[in-house]
Amino acid sequence: MTTMEPGGTSATIGEQCRDLGRLSTQGELGSSIARIMKGYSPRDIRQLMQGFSRKIADLDPVYRTRITEKVVEHLHGTWHTIRLMEQKGAFGRMEAPLPSSAGRFWDMVMHECDDTVPDRNLRLRFLKYLLGAFPMFVLLEPAHPAGTPFPGGESVEYVEGTYYCPVRERANDVGGALCPFCPALQTPDGSKLTSPYTASEYRRQQFISHYYQNYNG
Secondary structure, three states: OOOOOOOOOHHHHHHHHHHHHOOOEHHHHHHHHHHHHOOOOHHHHHHHHHHHHHHOOOOOHHHHHHHHHHHHHHHHHHHHHHHHHHHOOHHHHOOOEOOOOHHHHHHHHHHHOOOOOOOOOHHHHHHHHHHHHHHHHHOOOOOOOOOOEOOOOOEOEEEOOEEEEOOOOOOOOOOOOOHHHOOOEEOOOOOOOOOOOOOOHHHHHHHHHHHHHHHOO
16 A cells, blocks of 8 residues: 655555555555555645535635534544554454445545646645545544534434434435445435424535535645
């Protein structure tokens, strides 16, 4: 496995995606992601956050604050979790097999990090996917933490050992979305899990498209 170096190209990322797609256990993937992450720095995390902040600048200020808090929690929390688990040697004890969708995920990442598409910072784009893959495939948790809000008052929830997301099955047709690979279940319609303030389907779809098309940039 090649260590990620600053200024990575689609060829380098493609090689790493192929390597990651051949792994078979959660521990192998966790260790490999930790190794690649050594080519990044806290400054890269800040750049990811700055880019996200610019792209949601037109959202309602109250909602913008709430979603920003959760994105910060995801980015910084995952970064520190990877480092801590590596330091403790936790990956060597994780022998459970990876979910069957892991291979398809890295195929998708390789496609999304194609440098034929202009105006993309491939290093940061790949970093975003690494930070999304770790919770989903190594920890079996959603990439968007419990409490991540969506328009209308709904949010990702953790109830009796199960994660639920109100848009889990509504972003499968959005290119580069993490939703098709997420271990969360779709929040049941009409369930007590959902907020009494329900967003219209149009507003949900509008947000999903905005969020993924921008945050995946």
